[in-house]
Structures are given as structure tokens and as C-alpha cells.
Amino acid sequence: MDKSFSPHAIEQRIYAAWEAQRAFAPRGHGQPFCIVIPPPNVTGTLHMGHAFQDTIMDALTRYHRMRGFDTLWQPGTDHAGIATQMVVERQLNAAGKSRLELGRTAFVERVWQWKEESGGVISRQMRRLGASVDWSRERFTMDEGLSRAVIDVFVRLYREGLVYRGKRLVNWDPVLKTALSDLEVAAQEEPGHLWHIRYPLTDGGGALTVATTRPETLLGDAAVAVHPDDERYRALIGRKLRLPLTEREIPIIADAYVDPAFGSGCVKITPAHDFNDYEVGQRHGLPLINIFTPEAALNEAAPPAYRGLDRFEARKRVLADLETSGLLEKTEDHKLTVPRGDRTGAVLEPLLTDQWFVKIQPLADPAIRAVEDGRIRFIPEQWSKVYFDWMRNIKDWCISRQLWWGHRIPAWYDEAGKHYVGLDEADARRVHGLPADLPLRQDEDVLDTWFSSALWPFSTLGWPADTLELRTFYPTSVLVTGFDIIFFWVARMIMLGLKFAGDVPFREVYVHGLIRDHDGQKMSKSKGNVIDPLDIVDGISLADLLAKRTTGLMQPQMGPAIEKATRKQFPEGIAAFGTDALRLTFASLATQSRDLRFDMARVDSYRNFCNKLWNAARFVLMNVEGANLTEDGAQYSLADRWIGAQCNAMLARVAQGFAEYRLDAVVNALYEFIWNDYCDWYVELAKAVLNAPGATGDAGEPEPANAPGQPAPSALPGVSEAAHRGTRLTLVRTLETALRALHPIAPFVTEELWQRVAPAAGRAEPEAGASIMQAPFPQSAAVDADSVRDMRWVMDFILGVRQIRGEMDIAPARKLDVLLQNANAEDRRRLAEHGLYLTRLAGVHPPRLLEQGENAPIAAIALVGELQVLVPMAGLIDPAAELTRLAKRRSRADGDLKKISGKLGNTEFLANAPPEVVAKDQARAAELRTEIAQLDRQCARVEALRAQ
């Protein structure tokens, strides 16, 4: 075995072996456990958030698989309509071509090509991350089967009246020239202006002043509204205004929507270009005057002078013209929220167009109930509130997109523009009784990608066919997702799952936080702070990292700043940490926090942890190879029993952590057990046994003869051949158990080590080729409390001596003489039974009990309960230093005692606190008093020595 762990030497080989064994497929029996992956964009790449999420899902999947569940982690990708179309269009533009030139068929073909080219990236990344998804079941939202499910759902909803077509005001992206759903609008506060404009009354009696942030829309005004109770304007209601820059007359109307306190109390009403105004217009029967083209330039409805101008150009022109005609009263600075497309960043325009909608209320109601009555549980619970808030105020969902890449809407139009919906054209004709020769053309639009994603938990399992997978794995067990897509995806899956698959799509929704960079910033290409998870696995040079972060920027002027920040944070690039270290880091971040800062130092510590584990295994294998490991008659020492107890406690914590989706707790339990308990203590204790002279005649360090009447270490139990066997068995079995427990989080290093350790532990035949991922997950058993108590004594003894050594600067190699004073029967028993550990781990000669009446020499002192451990100072210890040390101990004990005495002196405390709490404090107080008394005595003695 290598002296240190090198991840890249094993990871890809191991993953390939798993795949070759088809180890990720459901086993076909046992209780089902299923997670569907939140499908990433097929042409994208995995970012840190994906890697984090995949780590969680893989850990859950491997954990359940090992526990004997029939486990399916369903992989796949979605077609990401807008994002993908944008990418391919950009490619075309770069080549001097356009989508329109190419035509729809050729363009879509081109997108498919791009999908084929780039679609493998994600699956390669997932493989490198160790994801145990069932690749044989990989799905894509545009697959034939899933497409069929999409069309099926659309048609069924349509036939039930839950999908309808209508001319409505929708959020329009003038760059993409498509409608968007409400959710795809990112409202952003931006500085702007409030322009006050005079609208003259037609009958000459002055003017009303309206305030607007969008003066160009006045060309589409249909009225000016005032509040019905506003005394200032009451008399004017019903009179007419001459709309500036146009020849039109518009009425003054009264509507309670108007806030009399804002601006002048008069509002221009533009029903075709503002959602609120649209409502007002509906109430008052106002005309809808659409003045914009799909590109958001002014159309024929505008006066000739403005036609063809872009909206922002038009704004300038309108303002200039108003100024000229003296109608612009004033201009104020004003902050306003601007709706922008979340993909393009373009200012969105409310635009009147024909679109398809899902009538959502009938779907939302059962979906709300499913969470209310606990059929679906959010973890953490608080997210259900967010879900309810949105669901209870839900609006109809605009599902049509004016794109080419996606599921084309299964509706056909005759020449009169009447639509017919069907599974395909023939179905539409049949259902609607249309003659075969009636010319029909299919709707040009495609469906929102989220419409197909909403079906993911059942469409991937074969729906609408009644498949075995669907029956086995639906409802799925848990959905693992970020809170940013609760509305987009989670809510819609619940609605459509209940509607079409007859049950909730998942029992639990585990909502995790978002991975941010070291400074708490969201990672994004434009900020230049993204990290490719594989660059942490494999490492990357500074030059390559800089290149990755600064090429292809939308805003190239950001380049130098990004370069500077990157050089500062990663002066030497990123080291290769391996997948396991990265996964351990991700798991340790899986707290309940919403924002998770990614800290490279954590990865470093988990890389070290993997190396620690590696070396522990190396040690164990060195010690068990060729050794007799038969169990019969093996004797188990205190340390053997103790590590078993610790292991059981760890397994209980791990099980609880998984049950609560607290992978940070899982990692902590494993880390602490493996490093602190197993490596720092148990392995050292085992060395004490294995290196002691034993019945097998193992080479052991000869211990000096002990004082008469004292038990000699070589005569202690724990060094017989049977005890050696017990220790070797415990070493290897505990390690083997720990490997299985760690496997869901750190799959590679555990597999590699398990292949060598398991046979020695009697777990697997060397030739069987079994994988740790199919071994049973270790179950916790009762903890042996006696062993924990005795071990506590041993540890306190050792720690006490080490502390003296550390604080007195005594070289570790120097063996110390130790005398024991005030030992009770229990101390004597423990010394007799476990003395071997003390000599080795504390670096002392066998401790000698002071005879009755024997004078103790001046010594540094460590307290183990009542027992005093004396390290004679002669020639070793500086009295002044010892006094300092003692004073420090004393003041600490004194502080503690004061606190506890205060409590115990309080009669209310004695009367009200639970008896066990009082008893515990009393015991603690007694302990502290003893300790202080001993320290005082010791101080006095050292003082006396110094005074001599």
C-alpha cells in the first residue's frame, strides 16, 4: 500500500467496476426507495450546487441501498428550452447566420446536434462524482416517451377545461420574443424618473397632471383615473382630456385603484401595457390600444412620428415633444422596480397576445391539502409556509413559449383561426370530426420546459403506461432540491402528480441551501467566481483557472477584476483533493442553513481525513496479515470493548443524521469516531497490547522490573495470544464497520480499502468481487457503558500525565516515573487490569502505588478523580512553572465551583430543579472541592520546596 492516499489512482477504476457490475440498478426486491434527480440542462455543465445536491442524493441512495432497500436513483436531463435555444442562436450569430434564415426544421436539427455534442458532459461529471444513478434508465424530457406524456397531459387538461387559450396581457421578453410565466420575471429596483405631464381638458378649462415612469406609453392611454372620493377632481369625472401628441380624446374616470396621496392623484390608464391598468380598463370598458410590436418598437397604433422607434428611443422623443409643447411639468428622480427576464435580462413588456394557460386553482387546491395533511412533508418544515403562501395566491400559468426548441403545442388551426386540440393531427381531426382535406396548421409555439419537468417523477417511470417501475417507485421517497425552485418545480410536480399519477409525487421534500463562494456571494459566470467541482477533484493550475473564468464573459470589462480576485484567492490554483474529500465537504455543509459558504480549507481537512483513514487501514493490514484471526477463544480487552461502544454510539448518530437529513451530523459522527476514537485512541491502545510481550512471544519492549508487591505489566491480562487475537480482530472489524458506515458519503476510498480489509475481517471472500456498496449498512447495538467508564479513567490518567509533560516541556521520548497516591479499590482494580495502556500512551514506567505512610516526593500532580498521579519533579520540572500550572487549574476549578455553589445555595433551585440535576451539581461541587483542596496542598508543597 502507498504511504498516502491518491484519489485519482483509484476513482475512475472503481466507478467503471461498479458500472460494469450494474451495481446501481434496483435489486428488484425489498422496500422501494426512489429519488428522481432534478434534471439539469442537458447542454449545461454541473456547477457546485449540482455537485452538492448529487452528493446528498447519492449518500441517501447508497445508504438505503446498503440497508436492503430496492433502490432507484433516476437520472436524466431537461431540454431547458430558453437557455438552449439562446446558446444555439448565439452560435449561429457568431457564424453570421440567424435562426430565421435557417428555418425551424433546420434550427431544431441544429439544437439536437448541439445536444448530442454537449450532452455527455454532465454524465461524465456525475460519474466522476461517484453518482450511483441507474444509467440504464437515463431520461431526457424530449425523449419520445416523455414527450408523449407531455402531450397526453396537455390534451387531458384541455379536455377538462384546465388548459385554455386566451388573449391576455403577459410578460413579454422583446429580445427572445416570447411570453414568460410570472416566475420567470425578476423584479429589480432601479433608478429612474417620474415625469409629470399635463393633459389638457378638451373644453379648455385647464389640465390634469399625471405622473408616469413610462411616458412613451401615453400613446396608448385610454383614460385618466382619479379616486372617486378625491374632492379635487370629483367635478371632473366624466369630462374629456386631449391626449398629448395624439389627436385622441380620453375620458376622466373614477376608480378606487388610484391612491390620491401619490403624485398628483391622477393616473394615466394604459390597459394594453400595464397589468393594473388592464384591470381598470376591464372595469370601465376601456379600449386596449396596443402600441408595441413584439420587438417593443412602436407600431401602427402610434402616431406616424413615432412608428418604428424602439421603446426607449420613443421615450426620448415623447419627452422632447412634450417639453416643446410645454406639457412636461417637471421631472423627478424616482426608484422603480423594473421587470426583467431572468434569462436575457431584458426589460419585459406587458403585451397583449394569444397564449395558452393552465387554469391552476383546481390543481392547486388538492396540492395544498397534500402538504396540509402531511402526505408530503417539507424538511425543514418552514418551507411549507413558503409553499402555502405561493399556492394560496396562485395565478393561471402561461405555458406557451414563442420558441422553436421544446414540445410543440398539439393544437391545429383551420383557416378561420379556430383551434383543435388532439394527441396529433389525426387525433385532432378525428375528435373534432374534421374532414381529412381541411387545411390545418399546427400551433407554432412550444410548451414551457417546466411543464414537462412537472411530470418528471412519473414520466420518467414510464407514465402514461402502467409500468412495473411506476407501480414500484411512485410515489418516490424524497425530493432533494434547492429552495429557489419550490414554485417553479416542486409545486407543479405536486399538482400534476396528484392529478395524473393519482398520488403525491414524493413523500418528503428535502430543501437544502445554496452553495455560495467563500465571501457568501452567489457563484456565477458573470461574477467570475464559479468553481467547476471537478477542478477540486482533479486540481487546476492558476493559469487554467484564470482562463476558465475570464473567457467568454458577457461583460469582458469585468475580466481584470475577476483575474485579480482569482489570483488573490487561489494564488497557486487549486490542489487535487479527490472526490471523496469534496463529497465529505459537501455533506458537512448540509446543515439547515439557506446560505452555505464553500470554504476550500474544509476540503483540505477532509482530504487529510481520507489520508488518515488510508493510513489507519495500512496499519491494520500490516498487523493482521498472516496473523491468526480465528475467533474461538479470543479475548477482548477494555479497549476492544470500548471502541465497540464508541462505534455503536457513532452508528446511532449516523442513523439519526440520515433520518433527519442532517448529513453534517453524519459526517461529524464519522469523522470524530474514525479520527479521535479509532485512530487517536484505539489504534494506540491496540499497539500497547500488540507490542507488549505476550504468550506468542511477540517482540515486545521489556519493561523494567516492578517494585515488589506490585503487579508487573507483563503479567497483566491483555497480552496473551488470545488477547492479541482479540485486538487484531477488533482492529480489523471495527475498521471494516467504519468503512461501511462511511461509504455513502465517501464511496471511493471506502471501496478501495474495503476490498482489502473485508476479507481480513471475515466479511467477504477475496475472489468474490463483491462491492462495499452491496454490503449491509452497519446497525448500532447497545453501548457497553462499563467499558466507557473504565476507559474514561484510563484516558484521564493518560491526559493528566500528558498535560504535565506538555506544559512542563518534557520531551515525549522521556519515560517518566509515576507514583500513585490515594488510590481506592476501584483505582487499584483499574490499574491492575489496564495498567498496560498507561505505560505506553502516557509514556511512563509502570506506576507504583505509594506504600501506606510512605512520604511522597515533591511532584507535579494530575488528578484522576480522587486518585493523585504524581510525577516526581526532581531534575525534571521547574517549580515555578508547576506553580503557574497549578494556579491556572485552581482558578478554573474555583470559577466552576463558584457558579455551582451559587446554584446550590439557591433554595428555589433545590426546590424546583429536577433531583438528578441537583444531584449532578452536588457531585460536581464535591469533585471540585476535592480538586481545589488537592491543588492547594500541592501548591503549598511546591512553595515549600522553592523556599528551601
Next chain:
RNA sequence: GCGCGCUUAGCUCAGCGGUAGAGCAUCACCUUGACAUGGUGGGGGUCAGUGGUUCGAUCCCACUAGCGCGCACCA
């Protein structure tokens, strides 16, 4: 405006009605035969502030301050 979250060691974060924890960083000693990606020991916190509930509050409640997020917005 409505809703939610956060504030604990220098940094990143756990925690919890009953003696404040981890990793990293830091200081001292140690090339000990699994591991210097290591070992041993040490230092470091009025748990944001105020008030309340309680025998007891870092933890529960209220308010305040600061930071952040979501939703909805007055043109």
C-alpha cells in the same frame, strides 16, 4: 408593505433550558517503527443588544439593531 431567515472563538459553522463545541488558523514541543495530508499539549467566546418567562436562558417569548432572502407592489 407582507412573509421568512441569520447574528456563537480570528475565519467557516454546529449546538442546546442545566459545566460553551468542531474544522481551519494560531502558539509551544515532537523527523516515535499507519499517517508531518502527522502526533502531543496550550491559548482564544459577557453566544448582537434590551426586557420578559423560568429555580436556571446562548437556547423559549417580545422588542431593538445590523445583514440577507422571497413575494407583492403607487402610477
